[in-house]
Amino acid sequence: MFSKNVQTEFFQDDVFPDTRAVWEPALTAEEWLKGDNRTQRSVSLQPVGMTALSKAPKPKAAPKKYQSYDPNYKTDEQKKEELLAAMSSKLEDKEGNPLPQDTMEGVDDDEWVNAIAITIFI
Numbered sequence: 001m002f003s004k005n006v007q008t009e010f011f012q013d014d015v016f017p018d019t020r021a022v023w024e025p026a027l028t029a030e031e032w033l034k035g036d037n038r039t040q041r042s043v044s045l046q047p048v049g050m051t052a053l054s055k056a057p058k059p060k061a062a063p064k065k066y067q068s069y070d071p072n073y074k075t076d077e078q079k080k081e082e083l084l085a086a087m088s089s090k091l092e093d094k095e096g097n098p099l100p101q102d103t104m105e106g107v108d109d110d111e112w113v114n115a116i117a118i119t120i121f122i
Helices: 029-034 076-091 109-121
Strands: none
Touching: none
């Protein structure tokens, strides 16, 4: 398992919780024969003198690299409108007249359906 530890001076108690001391018996043989039941002792893996990350002081927010306020900031909608306006201005001819294909009549929907049906059955 890989876990990036940003603050190396603190013990990551969220990654290394207390564990059972499996090398020590929970009961003696006599206690077990009498029917006693006990859980094993827990051992902390935290080194002596090291503070747990959960008890560490919260880091202060780092100052932002760039100023958050930008007077020239444009929303996505404004950018979209500018882009569409630029594209449509490129599509018109020099005198501002629409292109010939814009004045032509399109194909009706039922004609498309018939053309697709003929291609599928052929």
